[in-house]
Each structure stands twice: as C-alpha cells, then as structure tokens.
Amino acid sequence: MSNYVYVKENLKDETSLIINHTNALQLGLVMKSCVYISFGTEKQYVNIKICENISNNEIYLPQKIISALRLPLYVQFEVKVKENQIILGPYIGILLTKDSNKINEGSLRRLLNYVLDYPKLHGAVVVFALDKVNKNNHTIEGYCYNPSLNSWNFETLSYPQSIYRRVGLNPSWKNHFLSSIGDTLYNNYYFxxxxxxxxxSKFHEIKKHLPHTILYEFPEDILSFLYNYKKILVKPISGMQGKGIVQISYEGDNIVFKYRKELKNIRISFKSEDEAISLIESLFTSKKHIVQRHINLLKHYDSVIDFRVIMQKDESTDWVCNGIIGRIGEKESIVSNISSNGSAYLVEDLFRRFFSNSEVEIYALKEKFISLAAKICTSIDHCGVNCGTLGLDLCIDTDGKMWLIEINNRDPDPTIALDAKDKFLYYKIKSSTLLYGKALSGFKT
Structure with a gap:
C-alpha cells in the first residue's frame, strides 16, 4: 500500500467505500462488509467494495459521505484501521489565536514552516482561531494546508484529532476540547x-540539578535567603527573555542590586536593610516573583554562559533533542538572553571558540546535556501535562555541575537558531512541532 492515498468521489453508489484488493488485504478489510469511516470527530457508516481497477494511492467514497465527513480532497491521507473503524488522517489543528482577524496572508505564509516536512507528516493541517470554533456542531473555520499548491485553503471542518495550542485557554475551553477530542490538546498547560x-523537586534525580527556590511573599523572605546564600536572584514567576531578573548580593557591608533596564546594566548599593526593603517593595510583587539561589556560572571573562536545549516529541512520542544553543551574555550582565545583547552559538562552535577543540570533550558535554534534558522532560510527562516542545535552559557551574534554570513551555522561540546562524536547525524545530500531533492523531509510528 502507498504511504498515503487520495480520496476520490464514488459516482456509482451512495453507500460504499471502494478500495483495491492489495490495500484491503494490508488493512485487514478483505473480510469486512460494513464498517465506519472517520475524519476528525465525524463518523459515517460505509460498505466495503473491493475493485482491482483503482490504483494503490486512491480510495473512493460517495459524495454525501465526503460532505458529511467534511473531507478536503486535496489532502494526502494516511489510513489506519481499528477494529471496525477506518481512520483518515492525521488531522492536526494549530490553534493560533483567539481572534480570527489576526490570521492573515503574512501569518499563513510564515506558518508554512510547520509543513516543510509534509511528506513525513501527511494528512490535514488546519490553522484556526478560537472565535471560529462552533461548540454546538463541533466544527471549525480555518485554513487547511494544500500540499499541491503549498498554500492554505479556507474550509469549514470537523474538530481535529489533535490540537497544537499556541494561545491561552480558560478551563472551560480546555474541558470542552477534552470532552470532544480526548487528551490530544498538546502544550495544554502553561506552568x-x-x-x-x-x-x-519530587524527583530525586532531578532535584539535585535545581537551585533552591522559594515563592516571594515578604521582603524578609529575600533578606533571609540572602543571609543564607550571600548572592541570590529574584525573578518574575512567569517572565521570559530574562526580563525583570534582579541579582542581590552582599559586597562587604553593602547590599547590592544588579539588573537590566532599557538595555543597560544597573547597579544600586545600600548600607542598610531598611533602604534595601524600600527597593524590594518597589520592584517585586508578593506571589508574583520567585527567589532563587545564585549559581556560579561558567563564564567567558565577565560574560555568563548558559545553554538552550530544544526538546521535542517525535511521531513515536519519544523525546528527542533537536538542538543545543549556547548563549553568552553581554559583559557584566546578569543574563545571557539575546534580547539583552547576548550572543548565540551552536554548542560545538561555542566550546571550540572559547574553551576546547577536543571533539571527544564536546561530544561528552552534548551527551550529558541530552541525558539530563531527557530525564527532565520525562519527569514533566509524569506530572500530567501534555507537552510537545520544551526549551530547557541549562547551565554549568564552575565545578562542572549542570543545573536547570528554567523551562520555556509556552512556545519556545526557534529564532534562537537563526541567532546562532543555523537556518537548517530553525526549520527543523518548526517542522518537527507537528510530528507529535501526528502521533496524538492516532498515527504513531
């Protein structure tokens, strides 16, 4: 059987799926007479007819069943059989935004990056917005990828088999999709x-790689933590790109605050705790910030270094590392982020340029990163959230120990690969995002 089929219209009768003998044999349909066929959440009964006069990459359905299933006929479908059900797919939705007006020609052109590897993906890929979801009849209005034209066709379709979420959802919407399509909404929780x-911290093997962290409530929390560790970091609980991070330390008898503001390094020193408390109260909000032990990071001169490890689930639902990017912060900056004038390098290039030319040492380092990242991602799975792509920020301290600083789980920005001058990696990250969606759609390999 071909690895995909086109659905054609059966003009001869109104009830039969027509398939050739080779495909029927491989799918276990030779002895079947009456089954049902599904696409997304739609299902229809059909009779099986075997015909030798059609090709391996075609099946025929009556027009009324094509309409009832809302099948886009330009799509290359894979076919699965589960007992008496024939499943056409995969069918993956990309929930891009809440407002359909934000889906335009430019955004659709950029979204073509997701289907660069369509010959590996197949099926229907539909971009849609939350305001075009019809809860009553379980349909969406969106844009379905047309592989022949490498463009998007506007369609009204049934709910997808899996949904890649790129927008915030309230519990009502999450529960609606859970009830409608099952646990196949991925990136389903932003932690x-x-x-x-x-x-x-519940996992012994991972806890030892986590800097001690508490939730900020009162200024005394910070002063107590500072007394214990001498140097700490205070971060927004949900911040990204290194924004809002403040380093606090003792320097002699002074309490020193360092942070970035308007692309400049700010340093403020106080003699008394009362003065420090005044700044703490102006900078931080109770239960909206965390306080974290400072790690003595590996540095190049006065520039901190950390690493973004891009982990993605593939079509077998296995976590794979698709790239490791090293980041070097601006001199004397407390963060390494590119948005704060940091620089990005492929991990191999970074180590060759600044530390070691030994291929053996570089390979061993990469394997350590990948091993720890895989354990972390598997642990996240055990916590009950359904993620497909994670950006792990790891670092190495001056003793060579690896630490997990944070995880970007919303929609890790792949442009860091472009900052490292690797277009291939950028496109690989984008196109790999939907492979897990394929597995969730029932087409796991």
Missing part, C-alpha cells in the same frame, strides 16, 4: 517557574 520547581 510557571515555581510550579516547575515544585513538580521537579
């Missing part, structure tokens, strides 16, 4: 930094 710490 913050403190939730990550609490969850992963």
């Amino acid at each position: 913050n930094k403190f939730e990550m710490y609490e969850w992963l």
Whole structure:
C-alpha cells in the first residue's frame, strides 16, 4: 500500500467505500462488509467494495459521505484501521489565536514552516482561531494546508484529532476540547517557574540539578535567603527573555542590586536593610516573583554562559533533542538572553571558540546535556501535562555541575537558531512541532 492515498468521489453508489484488493488485504478489510469511516470527530457508516481497477494511492467514497465527513480532497491521507473503524488522517489543528482577524496572508505564509516536512507528516493541517470554533456542531473555520499548491485553503471542518495550542485557554475551553477530542490538546498547560520547581523537586534525580527556590511573599523572605546564600536572584514567576531578573548580593557591608533596564546594566548599593526593603517593595510583587539561589556560572571573562536545549516529541512520542544553543551574555550582565545583547552559538562552535577543540570533550558535554534534558522532560510527562516542545535552559557551574534554570513551555522561540546562524536547525524545530500531533492523531509510528 502507498504511504498515503487520495480520496476520490464514488459516482456509482451512495453507500460504499471502494478500495483495491492489495490495500484491503494490508488493512485487514478483505473480510469486512460494513464498517465506519472517520475524519476528525465525524463518523459515517460505509460498505466495503473491493475493485482491482483503482490504483494503490486512491480510495473512493460517495459524495454525501465526503460532505458529511467534511473531507478536503486535496489532502494526502494516511489510513489506519481499528477494529471496525477506518481512520483518515492525521488531522492536526494549530490553534493560533483567539481572534480570527489576526490570521492573515503574512501569518499563513510564515506558518508554512510547520509543513516543510509534509511528506513525513501527511494528512490535514488546519490553522484556526478560537472565535471560529462552533461548540454546538463541533466544527471549525480555518485554513487547511494544500500540499499541491503549498498554500492554505479556507474550509469549514470537523474538530481535529489533535490540537497544537499556541494561545491561552480558560478551563472551560480546555474541558470542552477534552470532552470532544480526548487528551490530544498538546502544550495544554502553561506552568510557571515555581510550579516547575515544585513538580521537579519530587524527583530525586532531578532535584539535585535545581537551585533552591522559594515563592516571594515578604521582603524578609529575600533578606533571609540572602543571609543564607550571600548572592541570590529574584525573578518574575512567569517572565521570559530574562526580563525583570534582579541579582542581590552582599559586597562587604553593602547590599547590592544588579539588573537590566532599557538595555543597560544597573547597579544600586545600600548600607542598610531598611533602604534595601524600600527597593524590594518597589520592584517585586508578593506571589508574583520567585527567589532563587545564585549559581556560579561558567563564564567567558565577565560574560555568563548558559545553554538552550530544544526538546521535542517525535511521531513515536519519544523525546528527542533537536538542538543545543549556547548563549553568552553581554559583559557584566546578569543574563545571557539575546534580547539583552547576548550572543548565540551552536554548542560545538561555542566550546571550540572559547574553551576546547577536543571533539571527544564536546561530544561528552552534548551527551550529558541530552541525558539530563531527557530525564527532565520525562519527569514533566509524569506530572500530567501534555507537552510537545520544551526549551530547557541549562547551565554549568564552575565545578562542572549542570543545573536547570528554567523551562520555556509556552512556545519556545526557534529564532534562537537563526541567532546562532543555523537556518537548517530553525526549520527543523518548526517542522518537527507537528510530528507529535501526528502521533496524538492516532498515527504513531
């Protein structure tokens, strides 16, 4: 059997699916007479007819069943059989935004990056917005990828078999999709930094790689933590791109605050705790920030170094590492983020340029990163959230120990690969995002 089929219209009768003998044999349909066929959440009964006069990459359905299933006929379908059900797919939805007006020609053109590897993906890929979801009849209005034209066709279709979420959803919407399509909404929960710490602290093998962290409530929390560790970091609980991070330390008898503001490094020093408390109260909000032990990071001169490890689930639902990017912060900056004038390198290039030319040492380092990242991602799975792509920020301290700083689980930005001058990696990250959706659609390999 071909690895995909086109659905054609059967003009001869109104009830039969027509398939050739080879495909029927491989799918276990030779002895079947009456089955049902599904696409997304729609299902229709059909009779099986075997015909030798059609090709391996075609099946025929009556027009009324094509209409009832809302099948886009330009799609290359894979076919699965589960007992008496014939499943056409995969059918993956990309929930891009809440407002359909934000889906335009430019955004659709950029979204073509997701289907660069369509010959590996197949099926229907539909971009849609939350305001075009019809809860009553379980349909969506959106844009379905047409592989022949490499463009998007506007369609009204049934609910997808899986949904890749790129927009916030309230519990009502999450439960609606759970009831309608099952647990196939991925990136289904956005967890913050403190939730990550609490969850992963339950795993002994991971806890030793987590800097001690508490939830900020009162200024005394920070002063007590500072007394214990001498140097700490305070971070927004849900912040990204290194924004809002403040380093606090003792320097002699002074309490020193360092942070970035308007692309500049700010340093403020106080003699008394009362003065420090005044700044703490102006900078931080109770239960909206975390306080974290400072790690003595590996540095190149006065520039901090950390690593973004891109982990993605493939069509077998296995976590794979699709790239490791090293980041070097601006001189004397407390963060390494590109948005704060940091620089990005492929991990191999970074180590060759600044530390070691030994291929053996570089390979061993990459394997350590991948091993720890895989354990972390598997632990996140055990916590009950359904993620397909994670960006792990790992670092190495001056003793060579690896630490997990945070996890970007919303929609890890693949442009860091472009910052490292690797277009291939950028496109690989984008196109790999939907492979897990294929597995969730029932087409796991």
